[in-house]
Amino acid sequence: MPLNCGIVGLPNVGKSTIFSALTSAKAEAANYPFCTIDPNVGIVAVPDARLTKLSAMFKPKKTVPAIVEFVDIAGLVRGASKGEGLGNQFLSHIREVGMIAHVVRCFEDADIIHVANRVDPADDIEVIHTELALADLDTVDKRVEKLQKQLKVQDAQIKKETERELSALAKIRPALQEGRAARTVSLEADEAEAVKRAFLITMKKELLVCNTDEEGMKAGNAHIEAVRRAASAIGSEAVVICGKFEAELGDLGSEEERREFLAELGLEETGLASLIHAAYRLLGLRTFFTAGEDECRAWTIKAGDRAPQAAGVIHTDFEKGFIKAEIYSYDDLISLGSEKAIKEAGKLRQEGKEYVVQDGDVIFFKFNV
Numbered sequence: 001m002p003l004n005c006g007i008v009g010l011p012n013v014g015k016s017t018i019f020s021a022l023t024s025a026k027a028e029a030a031n032y033p034f035c036t037i038d039p040n041v042g043i044v045a046v047p048d049a050r051l052t053k054l055s056a057m058f059k060p061k062k063t064v065p066a067i068v069e070f071v072d073i074a075g076l077v078r079g080a081s082k083g084e085g086l087g088n089q090f091l092s093h094i095r096e097v098g099m100i101a102h103v104v105r106c107f108e109d110a111d112i113i114h115v116a117n118r119v120d121p122a123d124d125i126e127v128i129h130t131e132l133a134l135a136d137l138d139t140v141d142k143r144v145e146k147l148q149k150q151l152k153v154q155d156a157q158i159k160k161e162t163e164r165e166l167s168a169l170a171k172i173r174p175a176l177q178e179g180r181a182a183r184t185v186s187l188e189a190d191e192a193e194a195v196k197r198a199f200l201i202t203m204k205k206e207l208l209v210c211n212t213d214e215e216g217m218k219a220g221n222a223h224i225e226a227v228r229r230a231a232s233a234i235g236s237e238a239v240v241i242c243g244k245f246e247a248e249l250g251d252l253g254s255e256e257e258r259r260e261f262l263a264e265l266g267l268e269e270t271g272l273a274s275l276i277h278a279a280y281r282l283l284g285l286r287t288f289f290t291a292g293e294d295e296c297r298a299w300t301i302k303a304g305d306r307a308p309q310a311a312g313v314i315h316t317d318f319e320k321g322f323i324k325a326e327i328y329s330y331d332d333l334i335s336l337g338s339e340k341a342i343k344e345a346g347k348l349r350q351e352g353k354e355y356v357v358q359d360g361d362v363i364f365f366k367f368n369v
């Protein structure tokens, strides 16, 4: 399962513009609130200079980056959870995603309509947070009702699970009523596990994305600062992107031209790259590689995953039949120059089931089928 990320925010803040820039898919972007009705799903390669280097070294037939899926979701307005605007249509689209990228308008432009007629990031963020919390409150109430009915008919084991979930929901409900996210509520480990079944939106991690202009990219502005404060208040981070600029960048032909264009703004990576990298940080994701003459490939795991779980990302049979992993680090490969030199230097390690895979490991799995 790749990381997938839902793009939410008020109408007309530039979600589809950023989505198109990210995916180069043609999501409709128009100066028209609610132009996105069906969710658009786009697959984006995770930019990773290490994979490029591995590929240059192994000259494989195929190079396959890790991917992130982005889902462009229609704008939410105040009252969405009560059916305003496109109402609850957004719910089904957002429930499925692993993470939320919340786009906030941080550019001034009198030609682009703001739903509240003024650019005020703190207030905009609050509107979205309230709507998401209210949508979850609705889910919680429906879920509690259903679970209570089930309690009467279930066997002991399922009953225990149901009780755990109910106890989690009881703790979460008051927070949602105050407009706070479910993730801010402290739960026992077994409650946290049980409540996953409720698919609450505000349980997901949320990255704030400032959509600003070129001036804001260079020098920052008060809007961006406001978003940063809001991000730190929810224990997250804010990424600064210029949607319009990124879209133009995507239209540029060569890598060279793109780099020059970025350098003019004093940037090393595109907004796309910084967004994806921030998402990896927020979710505690790590990358390992498989490298050979057939294929060089980047894979995504969670921090703390052990070798068999990493093998399972490639194929479930690899996890079931896991024997051991032969591992060296990307950094060693670069400093020593070849796999042969790695072996000679004794840097190729044999690791077993307990090994915690590190970011940048290059792995060859041995398994039974």
Ligand SMILES: Nc1nc2c(ncn2[C@@H]2O[C@H](COP(=O)(O)OP(=O)(O)OP(=O)(O)O)[C@@H](O)[C@H]2O)c(=O)[nH]1
Pocket (backbone or CB within 6 Å): 009, 010, 011, 012, 013, 014, 015, 016, 017, 018, 028, 029, 030, 031, 032, 033, 034, 035, 036, 073, 074, 075, 076, 107, 108, 109, 112, 211, 212, 213, 242, 243, 244, 245
């Ligand atoms: N000036 C300026 N305009 C922008 C920027 N980003 C987007 N826009 C414009 O804002 C308008 C709305 O952009 P969209 O990307 O369609 O907005 P959206 O958030 O997807 O809107 P909905 O799908 O209706 O919720 C378009 O006319 C864009 O060209 C920006 O960084 N600066």
Ligand SMILES: [Mg+2]
Pocket (backbone or CB within 6 Å): 015, 016, 017, 028, 035, 036, 072, 073, 074, 075
């Ligand atoms: Mg849109």
